[in-house]
Amino acid sequence: MEKLEHKYLERLSELYPTIAKASTEIINLQSILNLPKGTEHFLTDIHGEYEAFSHVLKNGSGSVRRKINEVFGHTLNEQDKRFLATLIYYPKEKMELTKKTEDNMEDWYKITLYRLIEVCKRVASKYTRSKVRKALPPDFAYVIEELITEKPELNDKEAYYEQIIETIIAIGRAEVFIIALSELIQRLVVDHLHILGDIYDRGPGPHHIMDKLEEYHSLDIQWGNHDIVWMGAAAGQRSCIANVIRICARYANLDLLEDGYGINLLPLATFALTYYQEDPCECFKIKGGNTLNPAETVLNMKMHKAISIIQFKLEGQLLIRRKEFHMADRALLDDINYEEGSIRLYGKEYNLLDHAFPTVDPENPYELSKEEEEVMERLVSAFANCEKLQRHMQLLLKKGSLYKVYNNNLLYHGCVPLNEDGSFKEVEVYGRTYKGRELYDVLEAYVRKAFFALDQDEKQRGRDILWFIWSSPASPLFGKDKMATFERYFLAEKETHVENKNPYYRLLEDDSVVNNIFREFGIEGDCCHIINGHVPVHHTSGESPIKCGGKVLVIDGGFSKAYQKETGIAGYTLIYNSWGMILAAHEPFTSAEDAITRESDILSDSILVKRTSLRKTVGDTDNGHHLQESIDELKQLLKAYRNGQIIEKE
Template sequence: MKNLETRYLERLSDLYPTIAEASTEIINLQAILNLPKGTEHFITDVHGEYEAFAHVLKNGSGSVRRKIDEVFGNTLSSKEKRSLATLIYYPKEKMEIVKKNEDNMEDWYKVNLYRLIEVSKRAASKYTRSKVRKALPKDFAYVIEELITEKAEVNDKESYYNEIIMTIIRIGRAEGFIAAISSLIQRLVVDHLHIVGDIYDRGPGPHIIMDKLMNYHSLDIQWGNHDVLWMGAAAGQWGCIANAIRICARYGNLDILEDGYGINLLPLASFAIRMYETDPCTCFALKGQDDTISRAEMEMNLRIHKAISVIQFKVEGQIVRRQKDFHMEDRGMLHRIDYEKGTITLDGKEYQMLDMNFPTIDPKDPYALSGEEEEVMERLERAFTGCEKLQEHMQLLLRKGNLYKVHNNNLLYHGCVPLNEDGSLREVTLFGHTFRGRSLYDALDRYVRKGFFSLDEQERENGKDIMWYIWLSPDSPLFGKDKMATFERYFLAEKETHVEKKNPYYKLLEDEEVIDQVMREFGLPPESAYIVNGHVPVKSKNGENPVKCNGRVMVIDGGFSKAYQKETGIAGYTLIYNSYGLRLVAHEPFESTEGAIQRESDIHSESVIIKRVMERRLVGDTDAGKELRERIADLEELLAAYRSGEIKEKR
């Protein structure tokens, strides 16, 4: 062991080759420990609503406005503060509007540059100069650093700063500088972003959201079931591909596939038109569509919707028969249909089917794909697995994502921890092994990665199938219901067949013993930890509270997706965790980016303080602080080795 420790210290000495350099690093790290902790921003269930997501990201769920209030208090009017906030969110667009109405742009530049500099000073105050320097926009890094850094050696500071600002204006760089410093403020008000699942499906722009996240400065993602569905599709799993296309068709978002990812749907469209040319496809009405869509486009969508749904039910039946360990035999539906009577028998009861036009189904072998369906799926698989942009987005999910995360005494996961009715952890058997609680999460996480990276063909195929399993299995922690009643909702009028019973976890969220058990299962102290949860929209308009179990569980899916807002009554919750405590923010629906710029209409948000700490939390109180202390301890050992002569200085 001593030999191993010596080798480690020798490697460390390559980075810090002298006593002086090791000592300086210890001092620097110790200083960081005593800074206020950075602001964490939690967002979940974005579901492709990229405009609302981008705005909440820009305003940091109200963090920018709070910084403006801290700096200017009552010295600026509400209108002036609103205008300054809009400038920070949308600097280029806002300046274009100002130039059309402002007579003296020089004065406007001067006033707003001073205001932006003061806000950026406040935003930068909790970070080291080194961290701020790394965040500075390249073109203006030196100038911004001069303006936001206090200079004790300068006697006439006002004159010094004024000269810099006037020079910026005189040489025509004011607009570029304003855009740069606004971007810096957005960057500094949020230190780290947590996406607690479901970036994909329903809304029109998940690919735009993913593009934005590709370049985000500090990020982690807890996968949602919709995200894992798209991961499975990108890996070539046919059940996932069919589901992803079906959901795009259902919400009128096929352009996500065609324009966003360049996936060619022509083979599927041509097949759908041939097979269902005279079929009204009444069971496959689109959701949330306005009157702008043409009749021809609507009919095309309906036929694609039905064609891919039938393929989905066939492919899923094949998976159920192939993967006996999934115990999902009840989800194979097509062999339960009486094709002569037009009925289906479920749980011993016969129901009339609403649609019996199935030209591609052979009643003797209902799960077999026709030759054309097989060809369509093969081409779609090649399109999904060969799409460079989609693969880049999935690699981001794999690099930055997991099924859950334990961070700064918070447990983050999208769905649930599967439980039995008595609150005990539900045991799940997969591929000959039994899992529950954390071990189930860990096993599923491993299999997702195997679906992309395993060199063993069988393991890779099992990993792909696991992604479909995570999407809709009753034992999946990301689904958390006894069934996904897709087939029943399309083909059966009886509402009793549509019911999806939630896992007991959801009715036990107020049970402190159960929540204590969950926290201990993930290695957290129940008395001081929190669970941050998404997945199930909180129906605020019915009086439901997102804060459960005396403030220890926060379910922050409040309806970012427009499809849910009639149920929830709001447009999403977000959570802010800064050095002062936890703040839950409820958002009203986002009008539009254009409205936010033209009318300076920020998302109206109301916040509730979940926890306010008596003493401001420091970096030293966080997980990052633990790591820094370990580094300090290692460096102190290196210093001792230098001073004892065990290791020689290298310079």
């Protein structure tokens, strides 16, 4: 036996000190391998829409309703199934409504508990008893386990279960028990959650989404460009801070910063009122569905313009300092003719829609004024010292990455930067060039350095790379030739607003390109997919989220209300269970109140992407491969025990 192998088996023997214990663990692990594969749930581009996100999480993109159908088939009518599903999503609220109309609540409790227990049995059936036990609410763990576990030794099972349920009702615990069962079903219906980026921006509730994700039992996050800019802001990168505040102002979400994260915007508001008091700021109107009163709107627009000008100055400073970003053409303030109110871009002269720049020195346009500098110092301190924001960013760092390979699927938010011929685009990062997977890896390393590096120069490189990932044409999370923020504010000519996409998006139907991406990320086999967010799928114009014969699934369909007129739906989500993949297209979500009172769900259409004839087991998954490795190691330990190479400890 090799010395290293022997040392490892000695360590393993400390965990399994006898033949009996090692054998028992092999049996346990082998049994897990034969269980059905757990359900994976994929969401992307949530953009702060907390209510819609929460509802989709509750219904598992239709998984709860599918389980109800499996259990009750034709024994319940559609109305009863819809009621039961709504009860599972919103148990407390639905029961309050029911009590207003139901004459005999005791019978209702009994019927409802029986139905919920049957659904619980079904959703728990694909897990080990140990895993189910860990998911049980502590107050009811024993009772629920009794109710959902088959007991062949009992002669009169019905009487046994009926006695438990009658006791629950008699002691006044039926409602809390129904809530516990409903939450357990929500917990067990999805084994693992994938968030493919863009939790932040546009919608009002990303902080609530992050709170929810902090409590979620099993998840990973692929960073989106909007998450990255918030990470940059939390790390103290000034251009990222300005972008975050500008976008909040643009979508009337400054309350998110002030109330959600406790970031004081009074210095910015005071500055904006001082320098833009008489400026109507017409180019800085609010977008999206959020409404403000007239006074709030006026102040919001002035703050919007003030932070935008600060942003353009800070980005110009950054691009002058970081020539290696090769984005000097995006430093635009020195292209303005301040006397004429025009700018020279793309070899052509354009008139500016707004040419009031009271804080810009034409001789040194990128220098912050004394007052702007003071505002930024206060903001940097506020972002750095916000405990809740820093906690949320730590979750993104702990659970997140730029890409993930999971069960033979490649998950990322944006694109793999490509050249026109489909080859991987070479990108310079601090003096070296990278492409394909290497590019992702080096960028992710720098993201982590922004938060954890001890060397201050490396830490600053990490902070600046966060802005680079946010807006560079070479970024895998942005994937366009420019971010035309300045043009959209200041120029009427629509041709200047165009942001051309990376060739990746045009080549998604090219089999050889997609296969090359699979090879680059070490993925092989027949059942593999790229699962992608970032660019909304235009459902109304007939665009399909399924590309390249099913190898690529683009699941951003417009969770954000700002996109829904364009996409025609409210987002795609994806379910990957033991039988295959189901893509769900969602209708716009109105409110939780509508869902409760009208029993409306937001699943509008399901598309079967792939169905297997043989049900997938845990043994077919990444976790299964790890378990098989553990089994093989334990078998080596058994052999060592039996050969006398290692002595039993007990």
